[in-house]
Amino acid sequence: MKLLLAAFLLTGAAWTAGNDxxxxxxxxxxxxxxxxLRRNRVYLGWA
Amino acid sequence: MYIWDGHDLENKAKTAIPExxxxxxxxxxxxxxxxxxxxxxxxxxxxxxxxxxxxxxxVASGHVLFLxxxxxxxVACIRTSVGSTGARQVHQSFPSPDETxxxxxxxxxxxxxxxxxxxPSNTFVLDHAARIDLALCITPNGLxxxxxxxxxxxxxxxxxxxxxxxxxxxxxxxxxxxxxDGKSTPMRIVAEYDKATVHPNGCLGAQAGNxxxxxxxxxxxxxxxxxxxxxxxxxxxxxxxxxxxxxxAPKVVFSEDVEHADAHRAAxxxxxxxxxxxxxxxxxxxxVDTGNDQIVNRINLVGTQSQDPTPDLLFxxxxxxxxFTSLRGPNPLTAxxxxxxxxxxxxxxxxxxxxxxxxxxxxxxxxxNVDAGGVERADAxxxxxxxxx
Numbered sequence: 129m130k131l132l133l134a135a136f137l138l139t140g141a142a143w144t145a146g147n148d149x150x151x152x153x154x155x156x157x158x159x160x161x162x163x164x165l166r167r168n169r170v171y172l173g174w175a
Numbered sequence: 176m177y178i179w180d181g182h183d184l185e186n187k188a189k190t191a192i193p194e195x196x197x198x199x200x201x202x203x204x205x206x207x208x209x210x211x212x213x214x215x216x217x218x219x220x221x222x223x224x225x226x227x228x229x230x231x232x233x234v235a236s237g238h239v240l241f242l243x244x245x246x247x248x249x250v251a252c253i254r255t256s257v258g259s260t261g262a263r264q265v266h267q268s269f270p271s272p273d274e275t276x277x278x279x280x281x282x283x284x285x286x287x288x289x290x291x292x293x294x295p296s297n298t299f300v301l302d303h304a305a306r307i308d309l310a311l312c313i314t315p316n317g318l319x320x321x322x323x324x325x326x327x328x329x330x331x332x333x334x335x336x337x338x339x340x341x342x343x344x345x346x347x348x349x350x351x352x353x354x355x356d357g358k359s360t361p362m363r364i365v366a367e368y369d370k371a372t373v374h375p376n377g378c379l380g381a382q383a384g385n386x387x388x389x390x391x392x393x394x395x396x397x398x399x400x401x402x403x404x405x406x407x408x409x410x411x412x413x414x415x416x417x418x419x420x421x422x423x424a425p426k427v428v429f430s431e432d433v434e435h436a437d438a439h440r441a442a443x444x445x446x447x448x449x450x451x452x453x454x455x456x457x458x459x460x461x462x463v464d465t466g467n468d469q470i471v472n473r474i475n476l477v478g479t480q481s482q483d484p485t486p487d488l489l490f491x492x493x494x495x496x497x498x499f500t501s502l503r504g505p506n507p508l509t510a511x512x513x514x515x516x517x518x519x520x521x522x523x524x525x526x527x528x529x530x531x532x533x534x535x536x537x538x539x540x541x542x543x544n545v546d547a548g549g550v551e552r553a554d555a556x557x558x559x560x561x562x563x564x
Contacts, residue, residue, distance in 0.1 A: 149181075149562070149563040150181035150182075150493050150560055150561060150562050150563055151178050151179065151180060151181055151560070151561045151563060152178070152179045152180075152181050152184055152490070152522060152540075152559075152561075153176065153177070153178050153220055153229065153558070153559045153560070153561060154177050154220075154501055154521075154522050154555050154556075154557055154558050154559075155176045155198075155217045155218075155220055155231070155555070155556065155557040156177065156520070156542045156544055156553045156555055157218055157508055157509065157554050157555075157556050157557070158504070158506070158508060158544050158552040158553055158554045159197075159198070159199055159544060159552075
């Protein structure tokens with residue numbers, strides 16, 4: 129019974145740890161916008 | 176492009192150090208070499224289901240860039256087509272869950288395009304035979320796709336694909352909606368809705384079981400304020416070209432056509448229990464119970480972390496404990512500034528509480544891009560969470 133409990137806890141811990149490995153990606157859209165303003169500014173409309 | 180370790184954002188967002196990938200160097204040169212034009216204004220970011228590739232949409236130049244998500248290196252860059260309008264833009268490109276294609280909303284080109292994809296071999300092909308010209312096409316009911324009375328401005332904004340990878344819900348800037356079979360060649364309309372049924376400027380989509388949530392928003396000079404949410408049914412045989420217009424009818428979950436409202440994007444909480452909808456004009460998040468489609472809370476984001484956060488996109492952490500939101504800057508580059516101007520550009524970190532019904536604003540991971548005149552130019556918009564496993 130103790131072995132089963134330990135296996136369950138270990139599996140759960142591994143699942144949690146694995147799930148935690150992630151990245152958050154975002155983009156500052158201002159930088160390339162300056163190129164855009166110089167080179168080919170176009171009407172954007174809604175975005 | 177900023178990439179944070181998720182655990183860092185959960186625990187120490189203010190001091191977390193992101194990896195920065197300068198798209199203005201490698202990726203820009205890569206696209207210029209392949210397409211003869213510089214990519215401009217990276218607006219949206221998505222990833223394929225396997226999380227092996229990032230897909231970046233350039234709204235000003237009409238490029239779609241594919242990056243190896245692990246190495247951050249560009250592997251393909253495609254410039255979309257010039258439409259009958261004489262313009263091209265990519266507002267959002269969205270990968271099908273089965274990883275066979277990416278649907279592309281060519282906004283001012285008023286084209287709906289498809290890039291056929293094979294991620295393992297880095298093969299990405301713009302399929303010209305698949306596209307639909309939303310400015311000039313005729314619906315299966317024999318109606319003009321674009322007309323003043325039904326759908327006055329068919330710039331596609333956001334493609335949302337259901338779990339079958341067949342049905343693409345395509346929001347339109349001027350109002351109305353098309354549901355498009357994204358698998359057929361050419362792609363074909365299987366349901367049409369007019370502007371009275373689905374209002375303008377929608378962008379969010381989220382599937383919870385057998386329904387697809389879609390919204391309408393404000394954010395334009397022509398439609399200053401709006402926050403609507405609809406639920407469309409999903410299931411075998413629901414959508415057919417033989418259906419009359421506006422069929423099947425969506426359920427209107429809420430409609431708030433009031434000052435400062437601007438619903439933009441959304442995310443589901445753990446187990447799809449609640450749908451969160453960001454209102455960037457009013458700085459709060461609607462919480463909708465997906466069981467009965469009732470608004471059960473509005474999470475106020477204004478406080479000590481930010482006086483005007485302007486939440487745009489939302490994304491849930493893998494274990495559901497945190498929600499992230501992109502926050503706009505003081506000089507927004509997209510959407511009308513009356514709703515898209517914020518004071519704290521970056522990514523907001525929200526601790527999810529009460530099983531998804533509420534949240535606490537924990538911190539903001541800031542972005543900054545101060546120009547030579549001392550003006551803050553940073554403007555966060557795109558957002559995605561990538562599993563590293």
